Amino acid sequence: MKIQTYTVVVGDRTCNAQCPYCISCMTPSYGLATPSMRNFRIGCELARDYGASTMFLTGKGEPTLHPCEIEEYVMLGRKYGFPLIELQTNGILIAEIDSDPETLGFLERWYEKGLTTVSLSIAHHNNAVNSRLLRPNGEPYDIWKAVDILHERGFSVRISCMMMLAYVASGYGVEELMRVCKEHDVEQVTVRGIDRPDVTRNNEKAKWIDDHYLEHVNRDVRKHIEATNGIKLLELPHGGIVYDWNGQSAAFVPSARYAPPGALDVSVGIQTFTGPRRSQYGSAGTLGPSPRGNIGSQDAKCQADANLRPCMQPSS
Ligand code: SF4
Numbered sequence: 001m002k003i004q005t006y007t008v009v010v011g012d013r014t015c016n017a018q019c020p021y022c023i024s025c026m027t028p029s030y031g032l033a034t035p036s037m038r039n040f041r042i043g044c045e046l047a048r049d050y051g052a053s054t055m056f057l058t059g060k061g062e063p064t065l066h067p068c069e070i071e072e073y074v075m076l077g078r079k080y081g082f083p084l085i086e087l088q089t090n091g092i093l094i095a096e097i098d099s100d101p102e103t104l105g106f107l108e109r110w111y112e113k114g115l116t117t118v119s120l121s122i123a124h125h126n127n128a129v130n131s132r133l134l135r136p137n138g139e140p141y142d143i144w145k146a147v148d149i150l151h152e153r154g155f156s157v158r159i160s161c162m163m164m165l166a167y168v169a170s171g172y173g174v175e176e177l178m179r180v181c182k183e184h185d186v187e188q189v190t191v192r193g194i195d196r197p198d199v200t201r202n203n204e205k206a207k208w209i210d211d212h213y214l215e216h217v218n219r220d221v222r223k224h225i226e227a228t229n230g231i232k233l234l235e236l237p238h239g240g241i242v243y244d245w246n247g248q249s250a251a252f253v254p255s256a257r258y259a260p261p262g263a264l265d266v267s268v269g270i271q272t273f274t275g276p277r278r279s280q281y282g283s284a285g286t287l288g289p290s291p292r293g294n295i296g297s298q299d300a301k302c303q304a305d306a307n308l309r310p311c312m313q314p315s316s
Pocket of ligand 1: 021062
């Protein structure tokens with residue numbers, strides 16, 4: 001068995017966005033609660049022993065709402081020898097760093113501790129369109145400012161864009177996305193079509209996805225890239241393809257629905273949470289004040305606990 005990526009779920013389901021295609025809202029919470037550092041360390045050893053090169057920090061909500069937890073995982077990831085440590089985020093807190101010096105401090109600490117890459121999830125390369133889709137109140141934020149902030153601090157940046165009807169929906173749409181990414185020196189671009197599980201916990205989101213689902217988008221976009229000087233660099237074991245497209249690195253990632261079973265061999269995800277739920281910033285939700293602004297929970301249950309929690313104690 002070969003493992004490529006060790007995926008770690010940071011935080012809980014709290015999020016400061018409200019994407020209409022949010023997969024988190026449609027799937028069970030899997031008991032997200034207090035991190036089990038014991039399980040985390042076991043996962044590190046397992047992934048490292050089977051050759052994983054990348055630790056990937058993602059979330060069922062927004063990971064940057066749990067900055068101390070990220071710091072702890074990055075520090076330990078370095079200690080366990082992962083050369084690449086990546087963070088997935090919607091980038092809202094990073095784009096708004098001017099009004100939040102605390103996040104700036106965390107960014108610098110994550111870099112010092114060994115975070116190498118930040119992957120920014122977007123729905124469109126136009127800031128106004130992207131903000132309207134992601135933010136509960138549509139308040140604009142500048143994703144390209146987040147890219148500049150990350151570059152200034154030495155991070156590699158990946159843009160991960162969801163493809164859907166009426167937004168980025170074709171080879172020409174991806175070409176335009178790539179052009180904008182190139183203007184901002186983005187190192188990697190990943191695109192994938194929106195999709196949903198067959199059994200959903202949120203009918204409204206599921207309907208939105210059904211209305212915007214693009215059945216053949218991966219095939220059509222790949223054809224377009226190959227017809228416009230795209231050079232296939234790599235076929236990933238889980239079905240993704242990486243291209244060099246006019247000097248830019250572009251990757252297709254299949255949706256869960258189409259990933260072949262072999263995908264299970266290349267990625268190990270470990271649930272590091274046990275016991276009661278936690279968040280050092282609480283989950284005040286859209287109904288209450290929060291030290292991090294208007295933070296929305298992905299699940300009504302998450303709104304029950306609005307108390308501030310202390311940061312995790314860093315381990316030695
Ligand atoms: S950013 Fe938040 S709302 Fe959007 S998909 Fe991720 S968890 Fe869901």
